[in-house]
Each structure stands twice: as structure tokens, then as C-alpha cells.
Amino acid sequence: MESVDVAVVGAGPAGCSAAREAADEKTVVVFEKGVRREDRDGVGPDSTDAAGFLDYWLEVADVSPEFFDEMPVLQEVERAELAGPTETATMRDTGISSWYDGFGFTFDRVAMDDLLRERAEERGAEFCVGETVRGVESFRTSGGYVHELTVAGGEEVRAETVILADGPSRRVTLPALAQFDESGVEDALNPRDANHIAYQEHRRFPDELFEDDVLRFRWGVIPGETAYPWYFPNDDNVARVGVTVPRGVGIDADDNEEYALLRDDGTTPAPSEYVRRYLEDEYPSYSLDDFPLAEERGKDGGTESYPISSTRPVESPARAGVLVAGGAMGATSAFHEGGYHVAMATGKAAGRVTAEDRVADYNDEWRDACGDELARNVGLARLVGGYTPDDWDALVSHAKAALEGGWLRRLRHAPAILLLQRRYSKARNGYVAVCEEDYEYSLPKRTK
Ligand SMILES: Cc1cc2nc3c(=O)[nH]c(=O)nc-3n(C[C@H](O)[C@H](O)[C@H](O)COP(=O)(O)OP(=O)(O)OC[C@H]3O[C@@H](n4cnc5c(N)ncnc54)[C@H](O)[C@@H]3O)c2cc1C
Structure with a gap:
């Protein structure tokens, strides 16, 4: 069995970032199962083109201005439109400080993932792409712990x-x-x-409709917790138009009238049908044929799901x-997008704590790096969890008053905004679902 210091499962942004840091001091091997896309030769990480950054995210990701210059930026955006069923608020400033002067940008996800891999390889990390990890078994040893990975095809690798x-x-x-905890983690990460x-x-998009400097989100038009359509501009008049929808949410008769993207037939639309209706709603004098699919992009003929x-x-x-890092630890999920x-x-x-032989510090280390951002995401998701379309409109109209209103409008909305702020602060508490002390370390012993 091959032995390495560090084995990484997955070559997305979390795995590549970890590999680069760890490879400074350790032997590192990264296993990536490999996903095909229209816009990449061969297989690579699952680069679902999901790539928008707000200004302060660069600080969270610890991206320096020098590294930013290498990033494959597609469009600089100057605002986000946050819409409810009938109201729209425009945000031009996140209110959080950053060295980056603009509001945000979109980037080429495939090129960015490839860049992160190259940077890890430069430091000596080895990548095994097209190799799926089937499982990890952990053991106690006389000196600590050891982990044995089984890779599809039967290869086994041992890592510290x-x-x-x-x-x-x-x-x-x-x-x-689950080896450390038989139920809590599964329930927390797999609701x-x-x-x-x-x-x-x-x-x-047609020239007259393509807007390259705005991100759009619309809430309260699809039933389900934080379900919504969006618009993200990429290059060459191509925008990514998509939806986040919960699986298995049935539509009942009352929903048909309440939600703008439902129709009177009582059926649950497929995600592609939601996209079609969104475009119809946003651009009523155009037809779907005016927005042809860019079939050379995405995972499958201009489309992708994740x-x-x-x-x-x-x-x-x-x-x-x-x-555990990134989407695997639930760090990127509470409010869906916004996880790179x-x-x-x-x-x-x-990667850093591994390189410096202080793995036990990991939970403190990631909390310092992005705990605030995670609490913000969980707080927001909890705040809007049971929102109806009317609740969304009310929220957006308060946001509009706060972001764009004159003093009189702001004053009128102040009590509601204060109440929302109080609820939101409370909702941020206890944002971690399973703490380190909840785990048990009674693993089987490996003697050789
Ligand atoms: C539609 C959409 C829009 C989004 N928009 C944005 C956005 O605008 N901005 C933003 O910052 N984030 C956005 N996100 C979120 C962002 O894409 C994720 O948070 C991010 O990709 C998480 O990175 P990760 O490395 O944790 O996981 P992933 O990127 O999912 O990488 C995990 C990797 O592990 C591999 N893998 C899985 N199982 C195995 C196995 N058994 N063996 C080997 N390899 C395996 C996969 O193939 C994959 O490459 C969006 C997400 C979606 C779905």
C-alpha cells in the first residue's frame, strides 16, 4: 500500500487550495473523480460554472491583488438587483471593506479551477484525475491515527x-x-x-438585453426554502440563467396563484421549465428562441446541474x-451560492495546519478565516426560511428603503429594519451543526 503524508479527496477550490498549502511541507496526493464538460478537454473537477465574487470575498478567500491579476475575470459588475415578486432593491456596495475597489465580478470557473490546480502542482502536489475514492477507514495507532483510502479499481493509499x-x-x-459519530453528523449534513x-x-442574449454589469436574483416566485432564479453575465453576450429549487417539494393548488413562476396546471415544473418561465416573465416581448443555448459551454449542451x-x-x-473543507462540510450551502x-x-x-503539524487547530483556523461569513449565510437562511411571497416583498421593500431611500423613507422603514436586524443577529448564533467535542475517537487499532 502506498503511503503519503496527506490525501485530498476532490480537486475543487477547497481541495486544490488545501493541496497547495500542505504541499509546502508534505507529500500530497489529490484524488479527483473527473467530470466531463463541453468547455474543457478531458475530465477535470466538477467546475459547475458558478462564479461570481463580491468585493470582500477576495479577502475571505485570501486572494492578494497579485493573484487577482491572474484570475480569469469575465465581467466586472457594479450592482446586484435583489427582487421579490413585485419589488426590486439595488445594492451597489456590500458595506464590508476590501482592497478591491469595485462591487464584484464574474469569472471563468473552468479556467479558475485549472489555475488553482496548477498552483498546487507547482508546489509539488500530485493529482490523480479520473480516480474516484470509494471510502476512507480510520484507525488508531501507537503514535496517533492513520487513514486508508480505497480508490475505484482497488488501489489503496495510506495517509496521516x-x-x-x-x-x-x-x-x-x-x-x-460517521466513524467518529454514528448519527449526528449524518443528520446534520444530509437533511x-x-x-x-x-x-x-x-x-x-440579444445585444439590447445583455447587461454585463449586474447580477440578478428574484425571490418569492418559486415555492421552497430559499428557492430562486438568477442572472449572471459571462462573456460574449452569454449569461448564466438558472434556478435553485428544492427536490421533492410538491405544489398544491394554493401555490399556483401565490407564486409567479407556477401555472394553473398543478404540476411541479422541471428546473428547465422554471428557467423558461423566468425568461418569459423578465422579457415578455421576446421568445425563448431569442436566447439560444450556448451549447459549447456547461456540462451538457449549454446546461448543467449540481x-x-x-x-x-x-x-x-x-x-x-x-x-473536512468547503461544500463537504456544509460551509457553502446554507444560502446556496456564494461558496467558492x-x-x-x-x-x-x-492545508496550512497540516503543513505546520498542528491539525488539531483546524476548527479554530477556519473559524478565524471565514466564521463570520458562515454565520452570515446561516443567519440569512434562517431568517427567510419560511417566507411567503408577501414576506419577500416586504423584505425587499425594507432593503430598498435602506439602500436607496431618502431620510423620510428610511425613517418610515426603520422599526421594521431594526426588528429584522435583531432577528438576523439571533439567527446567526449557533451556526455550527456539529462541534468537535461531539465526536468520539474510539476507533479500531492498527498495530502495523
Ligand atoms: C449553480 C450554482 C451557482 C453558484 N454560484 C456561485 C457564485 O456565484 N459564487 C461562488 O462563490 N460560489 C457559487 N456557487 C458555489 C460554489 O460552486 C461551491 O461552493 C464550490 O464549488 C464548493 O467548492 P468545493 O471545492 O467544496 O466543492 P466542489 O467544487 O464541488 O468540488 C468537489 C470535487 O470533488 C470531486 N469528488 C466528489 N466525490 C469524489 C470522490 N468520491 N472521489 C474523488 N473526487 C470526488 C468532484 O468531482 C468535485 O470536483 C454556486 C454553486 C452552484 C451550484
């Missing part, structure tokens, strides 16, 4: 530290963590009633050398 970065599918992470699917289409779970983050059984930066931040934290 394993960094689990297999994204929101968590097929390796869940059983690996049966809140699994979502993100689906998007790369569509080429599982996500609306979960809270978990800590890792770090002192045993099992570190925390994937990088948690990955870097995992």
Missing part, C-alpha cells in the same frame, strides 16, 4: 492526514465522519427534507487528522 473536499455530494465525507438542485443554462444541500457547517474530528471563497478559505486553513 485526510482532507475531505468532495463537495456537497459528500459521498466520501459522510461515512468517513432528507432540504436537498436542493441548482440548474443553469448558458444563454446568448446538487446542493441547505445545511449548516460542521466542525471536523481534527485531532484525528480528518479535516469559503471553499478556498477552509481549504487553505486545512
Whole structure:
């Protein structure tokens, strides 16, 4: 059996960031199962083109201005439109400080993932792409812990530290963590009633409709917890138009009238049907044919989908050398999109503590790097959890008053805004679902 210091499962932003930091001092091997895309030769990480950053996310991801110059930026955006069923608020400033002067940008996800891999390889990390990890078994030894990975095809690898970065599918992470805790983690990371699917289409817009400097989100038009359509501009008049929808939410008769993207037929629309209706609603004098699919992009003919779970983050059984990062730990999920930066931040934290022989510090390290951002995401998700379309309109109209209103309007909305702020502060508390002390370390012993 081959032995390495560190085995990383998954070569997304979390895995590559971890590998680069760890490879400074350790032998590192990264296993990536390999996903095909229209816009990449061969297989690579699951780079679902999900790439927008707000200004302060660069700080969370610890991206320096020098590294930013290498990033494959597609569009600089100057505002986000946050819409409810009938109201829209425009945000031009996140209010959080950053060295980056603009509001945000979109980037080429495939090129960015490849860049992170190159940077890890430069430091000596070895990548095994097209190799799926089937499982991880952990043991106590006389000196600490050891982890044995089984790779599809039967190969086995032994590692002192394993960094689990297999994204929101968590097929390796869940059983690996269950060795330390038989039920809590599974319930926390795999809630049966809140699994979502993100689906998007790369569509080429007519010149007069393509806007390259705005991100758009619209809430309260699809039933289900934090379900919504969005618009993200990429290059060459192509925008990514997509939806996040919960799996298995049935539509009942009352919903038909309440939600703008439902129709009177009582059926649950497929994600692609939601996208079609969104475009119809936003651009009523155009037809779908005016927005042809950019079939050379995405995973499959200009489309792609990706599982996500609306979960809270978990800590890792770090002192045993099992570190979970990014989507695998639920760090990127509570409010769905907005995870590349925390994937990088948690990955870097995992790699850094490994390189410096202080794996037990991992949970403190990632909290320092992005705990505030995770609490913000969990707080927001909890705040809007049971919102109806009317609640969304009310929220957006308060946001509009706060962001764009004159003093009189702001004054009128002040009591509601204060109440929301109080609820939100409360909702941020206890944002971690499983803490390190919840784990048990009574693993089988390996004597040789
Ligand atoms: C539609 C959509 C829009 C989004 N928009 C944004 C956005 O605008 N900005 C933003 O910052 N974030 C966005 N996100 C979130 C962002 O894409 C994720 O948070 C991020 O990819 C998480 O990184 P990760 O490295 O943890 O996981 P992933 O990127 O999912 O990487 C995990 C990797 O592990 C591999 N893997 C899985 N199982 C195995 C196995 N058994 N063996 C080997 N390899 C395995 C997978 O193939 C994959 O490459 C969006 C997500 C979606 C779905």
C-alpha cells in the first residue's frame, strides 16, 4: 500500500487550495473523480460554472491583488438587483471593506479551477484525475491515527492526514465522519427534507438585453426554502440563467396563484421549465428562441446541474487528522451560492495546519478565516426560511428603503429594519451543526 503524508479527496477550490498549502511541507496526493464538460478537454473537477465574487470575498478567500491579476475575470459588475415578486432593491456596495475597489465580478470557473490546480502542482502536489475514492477507514495507532483510502479499481493509499473536499455530494465525507459519530453528523449534513438542485443554462442574449454589469436574483416566485432564479453575465453576450429549487417539494393548488413562476396546471415544473418561465416573465416581448443555448459551454449542451444541500457547517474530528473543507462540510450551502471563497478559505486553513503539524487547530483556523461569513449565510437562511411571497416583498421593500431611500423613507422603514436586524443577529448564533467535542475517537487499532 502506498503511503503519503496527506490525501485530498476532490480537486475543487477547497481541495486544490488545501493541496497547495500542505504541499509546502508534505507529500500530497489529490484524488479527483473527473467530470466531463463541453468547455474543457478531458475530465477535470466538477467546475459547475458558478462564479461570481463580491468585493470582500477576495479577502475571505485570501486572494492578494497579485493573484487577482491572474484570475480569469469575465465581467466586472457594479450592482446586484435583489427582487421579490413585485419589488426590486439595488445594492451597489456590500458595506464590508476590501482592497478591491469595485462591487464584484464574474469569472471563468473552468479556467479558475485549472489555475488553482496548477498552483498546487507547482508546489509539488500530485493529482490523480479520473480516480474516484470509494471510502476512507480510520484507525488508531501507537503514535496517533492513520487513514486508508480505497480508490475505484482497488488501489489503496495510506495517509496521516485526510482532507475531505468532495463537495456537497459528500459521498466520501459522510461515512468517513460517521466513524467518529454514528448519527449526528449524518443528520446534520444530509437533511432528507432540504436537498436542493441548482440548474443553469448558458444563454446568448440579444445585444439590447445583455447587461454585463449586474447580477440578478428574484425571490418569492418559486415555492421552497430559499428557492430562486438568477442572472449572471459571462462573456460574449452569454449569461448564466438558472434556478435553485428544492427536490421533492410538491405544489398544491394554493401555490399556483401565490407564486409567479407556477401555472394553473398543478404540476411541479422541471428546473428547465422554471428557467423558461423566468425568461418569459423578465422579457415578455421576446421568445425563448431569442436566447439560444450556448451549447459549447456547461456540462451538457449549454446546461448543467449540481446538487446542493441547505445545511449548516460542521466542525471536523481534527485531532484525528480528518479535516473536512468547503461544500463537504456544509460551509457553502446554507444560502446556496456564494461558496467558492469559503471553499478556498477552509481549504487553505486545512492545508496550512497540516503543513505546520498542528491539525488539531483546524476548527479554530477556519473559524478565524471565514466564521463570520458562515454565520452570515446561516443567519440569512434562517431568517427567510419560511417566507411567503408577501414576506419577500416586504423584505425587499425594507432593503430598498435602506439602500436607496431618502431620510423620510428610511425613517418610515426603520422599526421594521431594526426588528429584522435583531432577528438576523439571533439567527446567526449557533451556526455550527456539529462541534468537535461531539465526536468520539474510539476507533479500531492498527498495530502495523
Ligand atoms: C449553480 C450554482 C451557482 C453558484 N454560484 C456561485 C457564485 O456565484 N459564487 C461562488 O462563490 N460560489 C457559487 N456557487 C458555489 C460554489 O460552486 C461551491 O461552493 C464550490 O464549488 C464548493 O467548492 P468545493 O471545492 O467544496 O466543492 P466542489 O467544487 O464541488 O468540488 C468537489 C470535487 O470533488 C470531486 N469528488 C466528489 N466525490 C469524489 C470522490 N468520491 N472521489 C474523488 N473526487 C470526488 C468532484 O468531482 C468535485 O470536483 C454556486 C454553486 C452552484 C451550484
